[in-house]
Amino acid sequence: MSGVLASIIDGVLVGAVYGLAAMGLSLIWGVMDVINLTHGAMIALGMFGVYLLFTSLHVMPYLLLLPVLAGGFLVGVVIYWIAVHRVLGRSQLATLLSTFAVNMMVIGIGTTLWSTSPYNVNYSIPGITMGRYTFTGNHIAAAVAAVVIAACLQLFLYRTRLGKAIRAVTDNRDAAELMGISAAAVLTVAFGIGIALAAASGGLVATLFPFTILSGGVYELKSFVVTVLAGLGKPAGALVAGVLLGLLEGAITPFIAVSWIPAIEFGLFVAVLVLFPRGLFGRTG
Amino acid sequence: MILKRPFFWITMAVTAAFMLLPWRGNNVEMRETLILIAVAIILASNLNLMIGYTGYVNFGNIVFFGLGGYAGLYLVTGRGWPLIGAALAAGVAVSIFALLLGLAILRLRGAYFALATIGVLEAVRAFVSNFEPWGRSAGMYVTFDVYQPLGGPMKALWTTYFLVTGVMGLSLLLSLGIKTSKFGLGLFAIRENEDAAVVLGVNTALYKAIVYSASAFLPAVAGALIFFKNGMIEPEQAFDLTLSIEAIVMIMLGGQGTVAGSAVGAGLYEQLRGYLLTQPTLSNFHLVIAGALLLIIVLFAPLGLIGWTHRWRPMRRMLE
Numbered sequence: 001m002s003g004v005l006a007s008i009i010d011g012v013l014v015g016a017v018y019g020l021a022a023m024g025l026s027l028i029w030g031v032m033d034v035i036n037l038t039h040g041a042m043i044a045l046g047m048f049g050v051y052l053l054f055t056s057l058h059v060m061p062y063l064l065l066l067p068v069l070a071g072g073f074l075v076g077v078v079i080y081w082i083a084v085h086r087v088l089g090r091s092q093l094a095t096l097l098s099t100f101a102v103n104m105m106v107i108g109i110g111t112t113l114w115s116t117s118p119y120n121v122n123y124s125i126p127g128i129t130m131g132r133y134t135f136t137g138n139h140i141a142a143a144v145a146a147v148v149i150a151a152c153l154q155l156f157l158y159r160t161r162l163g164k165a166i167r168a169v170t171d172n173r174d175a176a177e178l179m180g181i182s183a184a185a186v187l188t189v190a191f192g193i194g195i196a197l198a199a200a201s202g203g204l205v206a207t208l209f210p211f212t213i214l215s216g217g218v219y220e221l222k223s224f225v226v227t228v229l230a231g232l233g234k235p236a237g238a239l240v241a242g243v244l245l246g247l248l249e250g251a252i253t254p255f256i257a258v259s260w261i262p263a264i265e266f267g268l269f270v271a272v273l274v275l276f277p278r279g280l281f282g283r284t285g
Numbered sequence: 286m287i288l289k290r291p292f293f294w295i296t297m298a299v300t301a302a303f304m305l306l307p308w309r310g311n312n313v314e315m316r317e318t319l320i321l322i323a324v325a326i327i328l329a330s331n332l333n334l335m336i337g338y339t340g341y342v343n344f345g346n347i348v349f350f351g352l353g354g355y356a357g358l359y360l361v362t363g364r365g366w367p368l369i370g371a372a373l374a375a376g377v378a379v380s381i382f383a384l385l386l387g388l389a390i391l392r393l394r395g396a397y398f399a400l401a402t403i404g405v406l407e408a409v410r411a412f413v414s415n416f417e418p419w420g421r422s423a424g425m426y427v428t429f430d431v432y433q434p435l436g437g438p439m440k441a442l443w444t445t446y447f448l449v450t451g452v453m454g455l456s457l458l459l460s461l462g463i464k465t466s467k468f469g470l471g472l473f474a475i476r477e478n479e480d481a482a483v484v485l486g487v488n489t490a491l492y493k494a495i496v497y498s499a500s501a502f503l504p505a506v507a508g509a510l511i512f513f514k515n516g517m518i519e520p521e522q523a524f525d526l527t528l529s530i531e532a533i534v535m536i537m538l539g540g541q542g543t544v545a546g547s548a549v550g551a552g553l554y555e556q557l558r559g560y561l562l563t564q565p566t567l568s569n570f571h572l573v574i575a576g577a578l579l580l581i582i583v584l585f586a587p588l589g590l591i592g593w594t595h596r597w598r599p600m601r602r603m604l605e
Contacts, residue, residue, distance in 0.1 A: 107572055108573035108575075262408075274390055274393065
């Protein structure tokens with residue numbers, strides 16, 4: 001029985017990282033109604049960002065999240081102006097395809113640079129041992145880092161003027177513009193933050209598991225699941241839903257073959273989407 | 286009448302050319318090139334029924350191709366069915382699956398539906414990877430003796446080739462037939478404004494489910510034929526999200542909502558991909574170029590090639 005508990009705790013720790021990844025997707029979705037299909041590629045860039053900085057600087061990888069966040073923000077601003085701004089307001093297909101086109105290019109360049117062989121960040125923090133079970137330090141540190149970043153985002157959205165502007169544009173872009181908010185500037189910042197969060201979560205994943213340039217896709221799909229569970233466009237709910245997904249994974253891992261987990265996850269995903277299109281924590285109106 | 290349309294005869298001529306050109310002189314190399322183009326046209330023109338006609342973005346259309354391949358190969362190798370019977374049965378089974386699935390997920394609109402299709406693809410892939418009768422992640426293989434009823438492997442490859450080109454012709458005719466029917470008008474109404482379509486008496490739920498199911502049938506038949514020809518099937522190949530999205534690129538390249546567009550786009554894209562993949566310096570880069578191409582089309586030429594030629598009225602008559 002305590003084995004199951006240990007598995008659940010570990011799942012929750014990893015789930016916080018899923019949540020962080022989903023927050024980026026959810027923020028962009030909420031503010032500009034765009035499903036950002038560059039998400040997976042950006043997670044992968046975050047992984048390689050931390051890997052490259054770590055192998056050249058040899059500092060604690062969690063400190064490297066700061067440059068990765070900053071780099072992610074800049075990349076996000078560039079992508080927004082190249083691929084997203086022009087097609088906002090056109091059909092859903094246009095933004096889905098333009099972001100997917102960027103995704104293809106990033107993955108193509110990444111494959112050329114780093115091939116698809118696995119890399120890992122060779123760094124470990126001593127874990128905590130309880131009886132027969134050990135919780136690895138990296139998992140704990142990654143979860144803490146994810147929660148800290150999520151809290152910072154929440155403070156930014158609710159305690160600063162720019163954050164307030166982002167929330168205003170999320171609620172009603174036209175009304176926000178009438179109040180003198182520059183929607184273009186707000187959308188740019190929001191997209192940048194969304195990408196920064198994706199990159200940071202990728203950086204955290206890099207400290208947990210080996211990864212390739214294609215690994216981002218797995219976490220992109222998990223982010224979709226989490227975002228849909230939380231209800232679209234709700235970054236705070238995304239963290240909770242991420243933890244829930246991790247908990248679910250942790251709870252079922254001891255009982256069935258690991259290869260069945262994606263089948264269950266995506267079956268659940270489609271079911272939730274059809275039955276609760278507003279998310280499990282339902283938003284009214 | 287569909288017979289009076291020039292495009293009907295163009296379709297017939299192209300299909301006949303596909304069949305006859307490699308057959309003359311037993312040109313196997315040309316056959317292998319053309320079969321890839323035929324598959325691309327099948328996938329793109331059937332996906333166009335959803336994306337171009339109905340305005341629903343389906344990222345997971347490839348799931349029908351893969352399921353058709355699995356069902357067909359299972360019937361041929363596991364149950365000893367003849368190829369054509371197995372392919373048709375696979376098509377019917379997958380269409381019924383799509384109809385039931387469609388009734389559930391087509392209640393979602395826009396981006397929600399697009400996400401659900403990704404979810405369906407991943408769920409099916411993960412399920413099949415664990416499904417014992419279909420060989421789990423190792424997939425299934427065709428043993429040599431299944432080629433015997435078709436007169437040995439050499440003849441069997443030609444037979445499947447003709448069947449695949451036939452399915453290609455049928456795909457184009459299905460697109461044309463739907464486009465010129467009242468059913469097609471209903472779909473266009475859904476694309477332009479679904480709420481208004483409901484008010485005007487279009488049974489949108491039923492129309493969407495039917496077109497979703499129709500867009501599953503021929504890809505499933507083609508899947509059964511292609512994986513029979515390849516001699517094997519495995520989940521990663523059968524449910525390849527990239528191929529699914531490349532089909533969308535083809536539609537955009539040719540012009541969404543047009544019959545000729547999805548075919549021309551499929552042919553051109555397949556040629557381009559073949560060229561890039563065989564260039565030693567470009568093979569890793571083919572994703573980058575395909576991505577850049579897609580981005581340019583979306584940003585600057587959302588109507589695609591055929592959409593662009595529609596400016597000239599006679600051209601439009603000719604191609605629809």
